[in-house]
Amino acid sequence: MSTKEEVLAKLKKSIEELDEDMATEGAKEAVELGIDPITAISDGLGAGMQTQSDLFDEGEVFVPQLVVAADIFEQAIGIITADLSEEAKNASSLGKVLICTVDSDIHDIGKNIVKTMLAASGFEVFDLGRDVSSAEVVEKAKEYDVDIIAGAALMTTTMPAQREIIELLKEDGIRDQFKCMFGGAPVSPEWIKEIGADAYAENAAEAVEQAKKLMAM
Amino acid sequence: MPQIFFKEQGQHVEVAAGTTILQAARNAGIIVESPCDGVGTCGKCKVLLEDAPAGSYKVEEAHYQMPPELAEQGYVLACHTKVLGDITVVAENTAKQNKSLKILSEGESFSYEIDPYFHKEYADGKTKVYAGDKLVGEEDGDTRDKFYGLAIDIGTTTLVTALIDMNTGEELGSMSALNPQSLHAQDVITRIHMASKPEGLALLYGAIRDEFNNTIHALCKKLNVDSKNIYEVIYSGNTTMIHLATNVNPHSLGQFPYTAAIKGGNTIPADDLDISPFGDIYLPPIISAYVGPDITSGVLAAQLEKKKGTTLFIDIGTNGEMILAQDGRLAGTSTAAGPAFEGMNITCGMRAGDGALELYQIQDDGSVKTHTIGDTAAKGICGSGLLDIIGELVRVGVIGKTGRLVKPARGKYPEPLKANMKEKDGKPVFYVADDVYITQSDVRQVQLAKGAIRAGVDMLMMALDVDEQDVDCVEIAGSFGYHLRESSLIDQGMLPEAFRGKVRFVGNTSKSGAKAFLLNKGTRTYMENLVKDIKDVELSQDPKFQDVFVKAMGF
Numbered sequence: 001m002s003t004k005e006e007v008l009a010k011l012k013k014s015i016e017e018l019d020e021d022m023a024t025e026g027a028k029e030a031v032e033l034g035i036d037p038i039t040a041i042s043d044g045l046g047a048g049m050q051t052q053s054d055l056f057d058e059g060e061v062f063v064p065q066l067v068v069a070a071d072i073f074e075q076a077i078g079i080i081t082a083d084l085s086e087e088a089k090n091a092s093s094l095g096k097v098l099i100c101t102v103d104s105d106i107h108d109i110g111k112n113i114v115k116t117m118l119a120a121s122g123f124e125v126f127d128l129g130r131d132v133s134s135a136e137v138v139e140k141a142k143e144y145d146v147d148i149i150a151g152a153a154l155m156t157t158t159m160p161a162q163r164e165i166i167e168l169l170k171e172d173g174i175r176d177q178f179k180c181m182f183g184g185a186p187v188s189p190e191w192i193k194e195i196g197a198d199a200y201a202e203n204a205a206e207a208v209e210q211a212k213k214l215m216a217m
Numbered sequence: 218m219p220q221i222f223f224k225e226q227g228q229h230v231e232v233a234a235g236t237t238i239l240q241a242a243r244n245a246g247i248i249v250e251s252p253c254d255g256v257g258t259c260g261k262c263k264v265l266l267e268d269a270p271a272g273s274y275k276v277e278e279a280h281y282q283m284p285p286e287l288a289e290q291g292y293v294l295a296c297h298t299k300v301l302g303d304i305t306v307v308a309e310n311t312a313k314q315n316k317s318l319k320i321l322s323e324g325e326s327f328s329y330e331i332d333p334y335f336h337k338e339y340a341d342g343k344t345k346v347y348a349g350d351k352l353v354g355e356e357d358g359d360t361r362d363k364f365y366g367l368a369i370d371i372g373t374t375t376l377v378t379a380l381i382d383m384n385t386g387e388e389l390g391s392m393s394a395l396n397p398q399s400l401h402a403q404d405v406i407t408r409i410h411m412a413s414k415p416e417g418l419a420l421l422y423g424a425i426r427d428e429f430n431n432t433i434h435a436l437c438k439k440l441n442v443d444s445k446n447i448y449e450v451i452y453s454g455n456t457t458m459i460h461l462a463t464n465v466n467p468h469s470l471g472q473f474p475y476t477a478a479i480k481g482g483n484t485i486p487a488d489d490l491d492i493s494p495f496g497d498i499y500l501p502p503i504i505s506a507y508v509g510p511d512i513t514s515g516v517l518a519a520q521l522e523k524k525k526g527t528t529l530f531i532d533i534g535t536n537g538e539m540i541l542a543q544d545g546r547l548a549g550t551s552t553a554a555g556p557a558f559e560g561m562n563i564t565c566g567m568r569a570g571d572g573a574l575e576l577y578q579i580q581d582d583g584s585v586k587t588h589t590i591g592d593t594a595a596k597g598i599c600g601s602g603l604l605d606i607i608g609e610l611v612r613v614g615v616i617g618k619t620g621r622l623v624k625p626a627r628g629k630y631p632e633p634l635k636a637n638m639k640e641k642d643g644k645p646v647f648y649v650a651d652d653v654y655i656t657q658s659d660v661r662q663v664q665l666a667k668g669a670i671r672a673g674v675d676m677l678m679m680a681l682d683v684d685e686q687d688v689d690c691v692e693i694a695g696s697f698g699y700h701l702r703e704s705s706l707i708d709q710g711m712l713p714e715a716f717r718g719k720v721r722f723v724g725n726t727s728k729s730g731a732k733a734f735l736l737n738k739g740t741r742t743y744m745e746n747l748v749k750d751i752k753d754v755e756l757s758q759d760p761k762f763q764d765v766f767v768k769a770m771g772f
Contacts, residue, residue, distance in 0.1 A: 059657040064767045104472035106757050156410040157471030188280040
């Protein structure tokens, strides 16, 4: 039987080496050993995601590696948290994030990576999927009582939906209850400023950094 | 009011204080290239301010960072610089660039009977003009020998116009030009966004209408033809271009579920074109929002539905549009490859004009053979050169399987190449000519673009249940493809290895197909029926797409 340290190292390594079988094995061992799920994520799988993210910043790995890493991560998380109650899952979350690809836009590869990186870093993430109407974003943000709303737009033509989310929040008089963070290929810091959002993230690693900053505000 | 003097164009323009230089130029009809439509991201609208006094202008913060050496010389972004007092602006005269652009105007075709939609009948000193069976006008005297039409390929970047004698079918001459819309907004999506607003549509439509009329006048003058004897025009281009060329708001093309506002397969009046008052414009049928009439023309020119065996037909461009044909069964799709192939978002990228590196070959001893358009010193890299470079660097191992630039110490590539790997701002760059280099992010852009095309090819094969090995022939259409070699497409994995030896370049079939539509009316009903049977494979809706796309990004 492996020790706790060995299992955590195995989980980290499985993400670093993109080894799906190793991740499944590690996740099962973590459950058998009764390792705290939060620890398994932060010191195991999450640490591995961090390595991938650093390598991405250095130009060593690219989108394909991150997508595969995210897939393996999600699968292992599924095993580790299978028997966990909702409350336990939320216990030590850094904050709640609602994430989606905005109205009329269906490009979600980048959004999925951001989602996984946020989860790997200890955020509780609600993923609404893609082509989500601004009204639904606001409604769900209220329902889940999230701290941060994150929305991706991958086409110049769908960027205005990010502005719409802000406008709807203002109309409802609840703009100050949520932090809004946006990204996507055509999105720029200037756009974020223009529409009065709170943060811009160029990539997944930056999204995590910005989300942490927003939580500290 | 402040006055701007545009030095290269010799024009003085008065504007309200606070107007941007780009807006001032647009108001005055001066073209300053602004592919991102003034958002401040592309950096291509750089202009030089000559001895501008402090306080006569204000530079606003933009996403694009001007390199310090250029900022020192006085370069600013036209889109993010507001005019407050009199200044002199040096903006490159785009009319000069147009001349050196390399555009392909020929394409493969097939034989068909000369039987145009229009015809003329002479009796009693008058010539009657018919469109189909309908009498549309009358001309004095016998004008039967003066009977012309135009086939226009409306590319996102380039326009090719052919003047054709509708009696003989002979192409009397053809002329190429830059699509003037590309100077306002380079890629298709940016253009859709711009034209979704009335003033944007007016600007883009006006620009292309004027360019059409300029071309008509120039062609007619050169060929000694009266433009009043041109009776029909065929518009062949991608779906967005056809919207913009016919003054139709393209809004729905930019929003899921991406539908076209026009369907094609009909004629519209040609009131805005300087041709016969009885003339019209025929729009070939659209296959789907992102598989346009240019591909319909291509299917017709290449006679895809009649081919035995399996043929893959691809037009490589900003959008990779493709059709897979197997014994008369056709399926089509398109993928967003992005503007990398047009040199956009590439550090040393440029259009296929003078000084663009278009060929790059690494010899066995590690020495490099290159060729630039116009045989001048290399100034940058055009799309075909970019694919060539990436393909070669992957082949010799300068670029690894995941797309990273391999440092000399770790690389197993030929020694002479190791000297070309240098550092710029702390990041590795690979020099392909004296001042021209490839960065890591350039490689990533190519990975996204070629991954998109390859994913489209793979998904299309899956949709018709075709194996790579079963594809008998791959036809690459479009002027971009024509400058490529087969190996540059396969070495970097845009096309599967199994396609080696099967690739043919068929040229501008958008134009040659348009010509067939012009000269043979039977092709119209035939293709209008055929497009209904082309299976539209929608990629982004398919859950398998992400996996296929992600896999296709590797080398």
